[in-house]
Amino acid sequence: MAIEKIETFCRVCESSCGLIAERENDVILSLRPDKSHPVTKGYACPKGIYALEIHHDEDRLNHPLKRRSGRSKAAAEFERTGWDESVRDISDRLQDILRRYGSTALAAFIGNPVAFNSLLSPAIASFCSQTGCRRIFSSGTQDCTNKFAAAEAVYGTSTLHPVPDIDSTQYLLILGENPKVSHMSFLSIANPMEKLKALRRRGGKIRCVDPRRIESADGIGEVIQIMPDTDPYFLAALLQEIRRIGGFRQEAIRSHGKNIEGFEAFIDRYPPERVEKVVGIPAGTIREVARDFSEAQSAAVHMSTGLNMGRQGTLSYWLVQMLSFVTGNLDREGGNLYALGFYPAAKSGRTSPGDPFFDSPFGPLRTVTGILPGNLLSDMILHEKDPIRALVVISGNPVLSMGGEERLREAFEKLELLVVLDIYRNATGEMADFLLPCADMLERGDLNLCGLGMQHQPFVQYTEAVVPPRFERKEQWWILARIEQAMGFDSVLSREQYNPYERIDRMLSYSGLSVAALKTLPNRTALLPEPAPGRFYSDWLQTDDRKVDCCPALFGEALEEAERIFQKLEKEPADLLKLITLRTPFMHNSWYQNIEKLKMAGHRSNPIHINARDAGRRGLEEGAPVRLFNKWGSIETAVRIDDRLRDGVVAMTHGWGNRETPGMKVARQYPGVNVNRLLPTGAGSYEKLSNQAHMTGIPIGIERIAAAHPASDETG
Ligand SMILES: Nc1nc2c(c(=O)[nH]1)N[C@H]1C(S)=C(S)[C@@H](COP(=O)(O)OP(=O)(O)OC[C@H]3O[C@@H](n4cnc5c(=O)[nH]c(N)nc54)[C@H](O)[C@@H]3O)O[C@H]1N2
C-alpha cells in the first residue's frame, strides 16, 4: 500500500494542534505539525510530536493484565488475560461488591486525558448512572473546579468562561499562568507566544502576576512577583484602587449587575497599603496596574492554575470576573468575550440556584459538576462507615497527581477491587487488580470538544483513527460499555446499530454541521466565527434574572474566612518558605515520563528550585542534597538555583516519583521524587466552595542531608 497522509490533531493539551501522520499498512511512519491547518498553522510542541514515541513505546500496556500477587508488594506480578476473561472477572467482582455493600462502595476517578476524548464522557456518565456510582472524583479538583464553582455562582452556569481578546486588547493581565510552557488552560490557543508578541508589537501592555519571573514575559512584558496564595487580596486591592480613580463603569454595573454592595464591602477591606506586605507587592505597583488597566482603551484578564490551586481559587476567579465586568471590559472588543464555537456550551452548564451542600461524615460537602473533593478519596476509602471498596481509574494517576501519596497508597491497599484503564502501567496501575490497555490518541477517532466555549479562534475538527489500536488496546468507551454489558446493564454494544458520534452530531447541528460534513472539508476542519461582543448578557449569562451576581450569597462564609486567612498570613514569619508548582516543556503532568528523548541533560529529575539569596541564607548551593519537609511528608532531592523565583518561594515539578513503577523503564531509570508527598490531604485541605485541592503556597522546611542525592547527578 502507498504511504498515506492523514490529517489529525493532538489531544494532549487544549491547543489541539493540527498534525499530519504518514501511515503505511496501518503503521505510522511519522508525525509532524500540520502546516496547512487553518488555525494552528504548523505549530505543535515536542509533546505533540512525541505522541508517536508513546504510540510505539515498548512499555505500553498492550494486553489486559490481572494481578497475581498481593496489592501491597512494591513490585507487583501481573499475568496476561484476555478481554473476555478480564471483563467477566471485573463484572463479577463489581456485582458482588454492589450486592454486599450497595452502590456507595463503588467510586470512579476520572483523569485529565478524559477531557481530550470526546466519546468518553457519555460512556462514563452511563457507567456511573447504571452502576449507581455517585462517588466520583477527578483530576478537576487538582486543576480547575474553582472556575466551575465561581462561574456557576456568578454567571449561573459552570461553563461560561469569557476568554481574553488577545488580538485586540491594549492591556493584558495574566495571573498564575505560564503560556510559553503550558500553552494555557481555559483558553485554547496554539502558539500563544506568537499572539502575545503581536500584542506587544501593537503597543499593548502585558503584565503577569506570578511568584516566578516566568519565561513567557521575557522581552514582552513584566512580571509582578506576588507571594503565592495571596491573589484574592491583590485583586481586591486592585479593584478598590480602580474604583477610587473612577474606573468602574456604573452604566454596566446598573444594567447587568446585582449585589454590588457585597462585592464593594469585600474589596473595601483591602486597601493597597493594607495588603502590600502580605501579597509582597508595593502599594505603588498595585496603583500603577489599576491606572493602566483603567486607562487602557480595552483591557483583558486571564487566570490559571497558579490561582486555582490556592486556598481561595473560587474567590480569585470571582474577582477576576469582577475586574472584567465592573470596568466595562466584559463583552467588549479587546476585553473578555464568550467564544461560542459550534455549540453553546454555556447553556448546558446551567444549575439551579440554592444551597448545594449536604451533610456527610466529612462535614458539609458538595459536588462541583458532579465531582467530590479528590483530597477526600483516601479518607472515603479508609473510613469505617460505608467505605469505598472498589475504584475504577480512567486515564488518571492519582497516586502521583494528588496530595498525600502515602495515604493514597495505604488506602488503595485496602480496596477490594482497583481497575485501571490506561495506556501505561503507571504508578497507580502498579496497585491495580486489573490493568486495561487503552488506545492512544492516534488510535481513535475524535473531535476537538475540549476547548468548546474557550477557543481563541473557534474551529471544529474531526479525525479518524490514524491506525487501528495495536495489540489488544481498546477505546475506553468500548471498555466501559463492555463491562456494562457483562453486568447485565443496558449497553451501547447490545444495540443493533450504534453511532458513537450521535451526541456530537446533535451538537454540531446547531452550526449546521455534522461529522459527515466535516469529513468533506479540508483538514476535516470547519472554521467558526471569532468571538464577538454583543450577546453575553442577553444570551450566554444563565442566571435566572440575567444579572451578573457580583456577590453570591453562597460566598458568605468564604468571605469571612478570607479575612481570617489574611490575618494569619500577616503573622507568618518572614523566613517561611512556600512551595509552588513548576511545569516544564519536558513533562506533561505524570505522563511523558517514559520518553527517553525528553530526558535531556538538566531534565532528568525534579530538583527543588530556590533563588541564590534564599539558598545562601541556608548555606545551600547548586546541587546540594536536601530534605524537604512539612507536616504532610518529607522528600529528598537536590538544589537548583533559580533566580527567577522571588524570595521566600521555592518551586518543584510534579508528576515525578517513579521508583516503584517497574512497568515504565525510562521513568524508573529517572524516577525523580513526588512533590505531592508535601501537599495536604484530607479534611480542610481543599476549598469548601469548589472542592479544589490546596496545592500552592505550601509551607515547607529545607535542610541539607549528608549523602549526595541522585537528583544532583540526575539518574536513578
Ligand atoms: N509542558 C506542559 N504543559 C502542560 C502541562 C504540563 O504538565 N506540562 N499540563 C497541562 C495542564 S493539565 C494544565 S491544567 C495546564 C496548566 O497551565 P498553567 O496554569 O499555565 O500552568 P503552569 O505552567 O504551571 O503555570 C502556573 C503559574 O502559576 C504560578 N503560580 C504558582 N502559585 C501561584 C500563586 O499563588 N499565585 C500566582 N499569581 N501565581 C502562582 C507558577 O509560578 C506558574 O508560573 O498546562 C497544561 N500544559
Ligand SMILES: Nc1nc2c(c(=O)[nH]1)N[C@H]1C(S)=C(S)[C@@H](COP(=O)(O)OP(=O)(O)OC[C@H]3O[C@@H](n4cnc5c(=O)[nH]c(N)nc54)[C@H](O)[C@@H]3O)O[C@H]1N2
Ligand atoms: N503538585 C502538583 N500536582 C498537580 C498539578 C500541579 O500543578 N502541581 N497539576 C494538576 C493538574 S492541572 C492535573 S490536570 C492533574 C492530572 O492528574 P491525573 O489526570 O491524575 O494525572 P496525569 O498525569 O495527567 O495522568 C494521566 C494518565 O492518563 C494516561 N493517558 C494518557 N493518554 C491516555 C489515553 O488516551 N487513554 C488512556 N486510557 N489513558 C491515557 C497517562 O498514561 C497517565 O497515566 O495533576 C495535578 N497535579
Ligand code: SF4
Ligand atoms: S501545544 Fe498541546 S496540543 Fe499542541 S502539540 Fe503541544 S501538547 Fe499537543
Ligand SMILES: [Mo]
Ligand atoms: Mo490540568
